[in-house]
Amino acid sequence: MKFSIYRFNPETDAAPYMQDFELSDDRLNEDMMLLDALLLLKAEDETLGFRRSCGEGVCGSDGMNINGRNGLACITPLLGLGSSVTINPMPGLPVVRDLIVDMEQFYKQYRGVRPYLINKDPEPEVEHLQSPAQRDRLDGLYECILCGCCTTSCPSFWWNPDKFLGPAALLQSWRFLADSRDQATDERLANLDGPFKLFRCHTIMNCVEICPKGLNPTRAIGNIKELMVKRSL
Amino acid sequence: MNIPRRQFDTLIIGAGGGGLRAALQLSQADAHVAVVSKVFPTRSHTVAAQGGVNAALANVRPDSWHWHMFDTVKGSDYLGDQDAIEYMCRAAPKAVYELEHFGVPFSRLDNGTIYQRQFGGQSMHFGGEQAARTCAAADRTGHAILHSLYQQNIRAKTHFFDEYFAIDLLHNAEGSILGALVLNIATGEKLVIEARTTLLATGGAGQIFRTNTNALINTGDGMAMALRAGIPLQDMEFFQFHPTGIAGKGMLLSEGARGEGGYLVNADGERFMERYAPHARDLASRDVVSRAIVTEVREGRGCGPNKDHVLLKLDHLDSALIRKRLPAIRDTVLTFAGVDLCDTPAPVFPTAHYTMGGIPTNRFGEVVAPIEHGPEERIPGLYAAGECACVSVHGSNRLGGNSLLDIIVFGRAAGNQIIEYLGENRYHQTLDDDCLEPALQRLARWEQPGEGESVDGLRRELTQTMEDHCGVFRTAEVLNEGVDKMLGLQQRMVDVRLRDHSQVFNTARIEALELENLMDVAVATMLSAQQREESRGAHSRIDFPERDDVNWLRHSLYHKASNSVDYKPVRTKPLTVDSFPPKPRSY
Numbered sequence: 001m002k003f004s005i006y007r008f009n010p011e012t013d014a015a016p017y018m019q020d021f022e023l024s025d026d027r028l029n030e031d032m033m034l035l036d037a038l039l040l041l042k043a044e045d046e047t048l049g050f051r052r053s054c055g056e057g058v059c060g061s062d063g064m065n066i067n068g069r070n071g072l073a074c075i076t077p078l079l080g081l082g083s084s085v086t087i088n089p090m091p092g093l094p095v096v097r098d099l100i101v102d103m104e105q106f107y108k109q110y111r112g113v114r115p116y117l118i119n120k121d122p123e124p125e126v127e128h129l130q131s132p133a134q135r136d137r138l139d140g141l142y143e144c145i146l147c148g149c150c151t152t153s154c155p156s157f158w159w160n161p162d163k164f165l166g167p168a169a170l171l172q173s174w175r176f177l178a179d180s181r182d183q184a185t186d187e188r189l190a191n192l193d194g195p196f197k198l199f200r201c202h203t204i205m206n207c208v209e210i211c212p213k214g215l216n217p218t219r220a221i222g223n224i225k226e227l228m229v230k231r232s233l
Numbered sequence: 234m235n236i237p238r239r240q241f242d243t244l245i246i247g248a249g250g251g252g253l254r255a256a257l258q259l260s261q262a263d264a265h266v267a268v269v270s271k272v273f274p275t276r277s278h279t280v281a282a283q284g285g286v287n288a289a290l291a292n293v294r295p296d297s298w299h300w301h302m303f304d305t306v307k308g309s310d311y312l313g314d315q316d317a318i319e320y321m322c323r324a325a326p327k328a329v330y331e332l333e334h335f336g337v338p339f340s341r342l343d344n345g346t347i348y349q350r351q352f353g354g355q356s357m358h359f360g361g362e363q364a365a366r367t368c369a370a371a372d373r374t375g376h377a378i379l380h381s382l383y384q385q386n387i388r389a390k391t392h393f394f395d396e397y398f399a400i401d402l403l404h405n406a407e408g409s410i411l412g413a414l415v416l417n418i419a420t421g422e423k424l425v426i427e428a429r430t431t432l433l434a435t436g437g438a439g440q441i442f443r444t445n446t447n448a449l450i451n452t453g454d455g456m457a458m459a460l461r462a463g464i465p466l467q468d469m470e471f472f473q474f475h476p477t478g479i480a481g482k483g484m485l486l487s488e489g490a491r492g493e494g495g496y497l498v499n500a501d502g503e504r505f506m507e508r509y510a511p512h513a514r515d516l517a518s519r520d521v522v523s524r525a526i527v528t529e530v531r532e533g534r535g536c537g538p539n540k541d542h543v544l545l546k547l548d549h550l551d552s553a554l555i556r557k558r559l560p561a562i563r564d565t566v567l568t569f570a571g572v573d574l575c576d577t578p579a580p581v582f583p584t585a586h587y588t589m590g591g592i593p594t595n596r597f598g599e600v601v602a603p604i605e606h607g608p609e610e611r612i613p614g615l616y617a618a619g620e621c622a623c624v625s626v627h628g629s630n631r632l633g634g635n636s637l638l639d640i641i642v643f644g645r646a647a648g649n650q651i652i653e654y655l656g657e658n659r660y661h662q663t664l665d666d667d668c669l670e671p672a673l674q675r676l677a678r679w680e681q682p683g684e685g686e687s688v689d690g691l692r693r694e695l696t697q698t699m700e701d702h703c704g705v706f707r708t709a710e711v712l713n714e715g716v717d718k719m720l721g722l723q724q725r726m727v728d729v730r731l732r733d734h735s736q737v738f739n740t741a742r743i744e745a746l747e748l749e750n751l752m753d754v755a756v757a758t759m760l761s762a763q764q765r766e767e768s769r770g771a772h773s774r775i776d777f778p779e780r781d782d783v784n785w786l787r788h789s790l791y792h793k794a795s796n797s798v799d800y801k802p803v804r805t806k807p808l809t810v811d812s813f814p815p816k817p818r819s820y
């Protein structure tokens with residue numbers, strides 16, 4: 001199997017380039033993931049840079065652009081990739097080295113939505129009560145692993161990385177708006193007001209199509225917009 | 234020396250649940266805290282915890298912290314320290330309610346309280362009927378806890394050094410710990426973080442075994458840092474093999490799967506746990522279930538073409554329940570074993586999972602070691618919490634759901650103890666440049682040019698050796714050979730060379746530093762296992778099949794300088810209640 005991988009080390013390379021690698025079929029088997037192949041390649045050429053940790057799609061470290069599509073290497077089966085695969089860093093963020101991008105802009109957006117529960121009541125002795133139906137509203141929201149696959153495939157983010165908050169951050173914004181225990185709805189909505197932070201989303205749906213955890217940021221964004229309209233009436 | 238320095242009240246190394254819980258306690262008390270993590274905080278391994286966290290909330294069935302304590306002492310095979318266990322089980326309900334207040338999206342019962350499921354080794358009335366003590370957010374409890382703790386730390390304005398790698402602790406001649414030398418992974422620049430107090434919260438060392446459930450970053454760095462600072466590691470022979478990793482691959486399928494009604498079968502379709510643990514069956518303690526599976530396979534009743542695994546069956550359960558309570562596990566099995574748990578059982582085999590041993594601490598998170606006057610003297614300025622520490626609440630076998638509890642209870646306790654220490658020790662001690670020398674040398678060593686052995690090659694041999702010689706069942710012969718092999722590998726470390734000497738995000742250099750840590754921790758584990766001539770909890774010696782309370786009811790302490798093991802007594806006296814004396818352990 002052939003691999004064409006984006007390489008760039010700012011210390012030594014004037015410009016990025018694509019490097020070809022190959023793994024013979026006898027070293028591969030049908031249940032390998034792309035991350036397994038990258039680890040084999042790294043064992044041979046230790047200069048190849050990429051992030052990885054859990055190896056099972058829960059930590060969000062290894063988002064990359066695989067044959068033109070963002071995904072997590074550790075849960076992308078080699079089998080579905082054909083005989084050659086092209087791997088690039090996630091688009092729209094500065095490259096630090098090889099497949100490693102600088103995620104700071106992405107994290108800043110996340111912090112920008114105040115991603116924490118705000119409850120102003122005196123703390124109860126026990127848990128806040130929440131009905132199963134209220135809790136069900138958080139499903140499909142809290143599971144986000146902050147991999148960045150969605151935001152870095154969103155055209156609105158590419159065009160306005162510093163103004164539009166992007167799908168991942170907005171999904172988290174809705175995660176707290178949707179939580180029956182949170183009491184900062186007004187502040188949260190006020191914080192999203194204006195033409196850019198939220199309203200740059202043009203429902204292009206790349207994010208939904210790409211999310212490796214099957215989450216739906218577009219729906220969350222729609223829900224926030226709807227809530228804004230309701231509140232302003 | 235022109236290495237930049239930064240000063241903080243407290244340096245926390247590790248941003249998993251343990252580190253973040255401590256950081257929150259400190260930030261909320263207005264201490265100036267730095268959290269260093271080699272990965273972005275939410276990528277820490279706590280994120281992978283599935284099943285839940287134990288606390289006697291009694292939301293589903295009657296419960297009490299005292300029953301929880303009994304189960305934990307029994308689960309530990311009586312090696313756990315009963316003062317620490319009492320403290321943890323008493324503190325558990327409050328610690329879990331706090332998590333809920335921080336925003337953790339726990340699953341809920343119809344009355345709106347936190348959902349609790351059954352886990353292995355849990356009982357009501359000191360060994361009676363099965364309890365339901367594990368508080369869960371579906372099967373993503375670790376994710377839910379880690380993200381909520383990170384979020385609250387953002388709110389509390391904790392200072393993070395993300396993607397910084399801690400090289401070594403810094404100490405003065407008197408042995409006070411004064412911070413650490415760290416490496417900015419993105420730039421390759423060194424930084425000295427000076428701190429009046431340092432907390433190690435670097436997690437476990439599952440990567441010493443070839444097949445494991447752990448993240449690739451779980452390389453025992455903090456444990457090795459402690460060893461190099463002259464602190465021994467406690468009870469390292471006790472490594473937990475989780476009964477249900479996906480066979481041959483290692484991804485974990487939480488005990489929650491059996492807690493929700495799943496069970497194990499062998500090639501004959503027999504529910505074999507009924508023979509090994511007539512009462513608790515599939516929810517017996519982990520060591521018991523793992524031994525049963527290995528025994529089934531050894532005796533020829535394994536499943537599959539190679540008869541090398543057993544099956545975890547859930548297809549008799551309502552698929553709606555599986556989707557609601559075990560969605561992530563179903564996904565994992567679909568992705569890595571290619572089957573849907575709703576209609577097909579999954580192939581499983583015991584897999585290296587959890588480091589019971591670690592850096593010795595007391596129940597306040599203070600690191601303690603034999604220096605001059607007795608086995609438990611405090612190391613000034615140094616604390617440890619979480620999987621890298623050994624309090625010891627898990628003794629020789631950890632109960633499922635007790636580790637997430639350990640990290641939040643002792644993360645918090647360490648935070649409080651540090652606040653007290655900071656109040657009494659207002660000034661930084663001077664840190665001379667000389668104190669940096671050993672840590673700098675450790676880094677400089679990897680700049681040597683030339684061809685030598687590769688990091689990857691030696692790591693593979695290390696993990697294979699541990700798997701072959703330090704597995705579920707052990708004998709003197711296998712262990713002696715294992716010790717020889719490990720010492721041989723350790724000697725070959727000097728010949729290992731890096732090919733990549735670049736500065737910017739050099740992951741090869743990080744892996745080399747991690748290999749050194751793995752090596753120290755693996756040697757500690759193998760040697761401690763060789764020395765202990767009894768079977769207790771996760772340490773099963775075929776040549777010494779019985780537990781021996783007369784000679785071996787004691788903690789081991791492995792010292793790096795002398796490459797030897799000595800011992801200290803178990804704290805069998807709880808804080809307020811009567812001690813649970815050792816009894817034969819059956820489930």
Ligand SMILES: Cc1cc2nc3c(=O)[nH]c(=O)nc-3n(C[C@H](O)[C@H](O)[C@H](O)COP(=O)(O)OP(=O)(O)OC[C@H]3O[C@@H](n4cnc5c(N)ncnc54)[C@H](O)[C@@H]3O)c2cc1C
Pocket residue numbers: 246247248249250251252269270271272274277278279280281282283284285286287374375397398399400434435436437446447448450451454455485487586587618619620621633634635636637638640
């Ligand atoms: C798959 C799986 C499922 C589990 N499920 C459960 C469960 O359901 N219930 C339960 O109670 N327990 C469970 N456990 C166990 C539990 O999750 C862990 O023991 C616990 O999360 C460890 O937390 P920690 O804070 O000690 O360390 P970790 O979460 O591992 O964090 C370690 C931190 O240290 C940092 N670090 C390490 N070395 C360095 C260095 N050199 N420099 C800088 N930073 C460093 C890392 O970046 C990370 O931030 C599970 C474990 C696994 C593997």
Ligand code: SF4
Pocket residue numbers: 153154155156157166167200201202203204205206207208217218221
């Ligand atoms: S739906 Fe909105 S957020 Fe998602 S990709 Fe399109 S523009 Fe971006």
Ligand code: SF4
Pocket residue numbers: 143144145146147148149150151167168171210211212213214215217
């Ligand atoms: S929404 Fe999905 S794609 Fe986006 S960061 Fe979260 S997990 Fe990744």
Ligand code: FES
Pocket residue numbers: 052053054055056057058059060061062072073074075
């Ligand atoms: S390595 Fe954790 S998500 Fe891929």
